[in-house]
Amino acid sequence: MKKYLFFHISILTIIISSCTCYAQEKKKTKPNIIFISVDDLRPTLGVYGDTIAVTPNIDQLAAEGMTFRQTFSQVAVCAPSRASLMTGLRPDSTRVWHLGDKFREINPNTVTMPQYFSKFGYKTVNLGKIFHNYMPDSVSWDEPDLRPSKYLKKDWLNRDGETFYISEEVNNSQAVKRDSLLKLRPIRYADGWNTGPAWEAADVHDTIYYDGAQTELAKKTLSRLAKTETPFYMGLGYFRPHLPFTAPKKYWDLYDAQKIPLAANPNVPQNAPGHTMNSMYELRHYDGFNDIGHPQSDFKMNEERSRKLKHGYYASVSYVDALVGNLVAHLKEIGLYDNTVIILWGDHGWKLGDHNSWGKMTNYNIDLQVPMIIRYPNQENRGAQTFEITELVDMFPSLCEIAGIEVPNYMQGTSFLPLIKDPKRSWKSAAFSQFHRRPKVSADGNRYMGYSINTKEYHYIEWYTWNTKTGTRGELTGKELYDRKNDPNETVNIIAEHKLTEVKASLAKKLEAGWRKAKPNLIK
Structure with a gap:
């Protein structure tokens, strides 16, 4: 009887253990997701062919995942792109x-x-800039706005992580300027803190600047999440290389400013309409740059300032690269790496003297093309690259498919998983972007909406007057056409060339038809 009882208890134990293991395995089938935004990051990375950039950690992430070489932002400015x-x-x-x-x-x-992933059992956590600053959107997250403890001061709750300096002199100056600005207008970008020099290179540890402190908090948060069986979706938004270019000195020391090449396309495109460029008001906020003119004027940045700004951008990119490497190393150390999706992306590009400008906010590809790199469990074709056209709006459906959850039927992007399985397969025929040019920053003081379509061969743009109240376009005011193969830097608008009449008509038709007609054929 005892033998019989022992036998049944043993069988029961095995069954319970098997069920427990199965349950745990079921929970583990959903991968964790780390969604890494790098603000203002153009493809200034080694893996994208930039021979100057020192980015070994992001390059290594790409070697273990997939690099998309032709990804386009839908709008070349933060809030619309991220929304x-x-x-x-x-x-x-x-x-x-x-x-x-x-x-x-x-x-x-x-x-x-993150709201959608929460419906499927994900714990959602946010650090840094995922939506536009400063809008943590508490509705989207279980833990909406985690910040390093030293930045939790009452006066800093609406302040962006990009606005912090090490210099006490600068800090004091910022506080004085902010008081004056808020008296003039109480609601301001970055809560009035976006003043100071355009760069800083303090000889400090990585964790002393905001992005480094934020990475340490992300690591602690990951260690906490690792102790649970619930899959997580972490939004981690880095502020650099957004202005000001503040990064530890050792990242500036990686570069010789005299060896960083200046922009290959330093002029506004020939034959461009008068409202294509932004006014560079973002840079004008920083010390020593209030004199800069509109790119579509006679203004030219001198070489010394150009080299300093470009040096600062590259140093900031290398700083974020080191932080990403630190984060990945921690994931491996705590045993989360193998079951975690890591996707890293830039929200739009950034002109470093290109088109006589510094900043974003145009329909040109220097502002629209962005990096997008993904690595996930059981991924095929690790280390591969694809030159097929993708868009940032594709990330939502793609991550759903990777996580094994239902893709919402209203998505306006396309999951790129088939492209990962076959990087050379035929994919989207075009990418679609747009930009709203407001009167106060356009060269002629009028309001426009520019609609852009990129194919592999051409970039075509139509500009219209815009009714901001109704959100509708009016009169067609200008067109642009660039040959992506023979003029990748978009130096000459060739819209007037008669031999391209059929090309122009075809592109105009495709632009009007929109993104639905450019979707890939998924049957192969």
């Missing part, structure tokens, strides 16, 4: 067209990517 990719909808659907538009106010019922 689009975080909802899976394009700008004319989100109706977020410029920095001041807030998607949660425009449509309170919007479901963002």
Whole structure:
């Protein structure tokens, strides 16, 4: 009887153990997700062929994943770009067209990517800039706005991580300027803290600047999440290389400023309409740059300042690269790496003297093309690259498919998983972007909306007058056409060339037909 009882208890134990293991295995089938935003990051990375950039850690991530070489932002400025990719909808659907538009106010019922993942059992955590500053959007996250403890001061709650310096002299100056600015207008970008020099190279540990302190908090948070069986979605938004270019001195020391090449396309494109360029008001806020003119004027940045700015951008990129490497090493150390999706992306590009400008906010490809790199469990073709066209709006459906959860039927992007399995397969025929040019920053003082379509061969743009109240376009005011193969730096607008009549007509038709007609054929 005892033998019989022992036998049944043993069998029962095995069954219970098997069920427990199966349950744990089921929980583990959903991979964790680390969604890494790098603000203002153009493809200034070694893996994208930049021979100057020192980015070994991001390059290594790419070697273990997939690099998308032709990814386009839907809008070359933070708020609209992020609203689009975080909802899976394009700008004319989100109706977020410029920095001041807030998607949660425009449509309170919007479901963002972390909100959607939460429905499928994910714990969602946010550090840094994922939505536009400063908008942590508490609706989207279980833990919406984790910050390093030393930055939790009351006066800093609406301050962006990009605005902190090491210099006490600068800090004091910022506080004085902020008081004056808030008296003039109480609601301001970055809560009035976005003043000071355009760069800083303090000889300090990585953790002394905000992004480094934030990475340490991310590591602690990951260690905490590793102790649970719940899959997580972590949004980790780095502020550099956004202005000001503040990074530890050792990252500046990686470069010789005299060996960093200046822009290959230093002029506004020939034959460009008068409203294509932004005014560079972002850079004008920083010390020593209030004199700069509009790119479509006679203004020219001198070589000394150009080299300093470009040096600072590269140093900032290398700083973030080191922090990403630190984060990945920690994931491996605590045993999370193998079951974690890591996707790293830039929200738009940034001109470093290109088109006589510094900043973003145009429809040119120097502002639209961005890096996008993904690494995930059981991935095929590790280390591969694809030159097929993808868009940031594709990330939402792609991550759903990787996680094994239902893709919302309203997505306006396309999952790129088939492209990872076959990087050379035929994919999207075009990418679609747009930009709202406001009167106060356009060269002629008028308001426009520019619609852009990129194919592998050409980049075509149409500009219209724009009714900001109704969100509708009016009169066609200008066109641009660039040969992507023979003029990749977009130096000459060739819209007037008669031999391209059929090309122009075809592109205009494709632009009007929109993104739905450019989707890939998924049957192969």
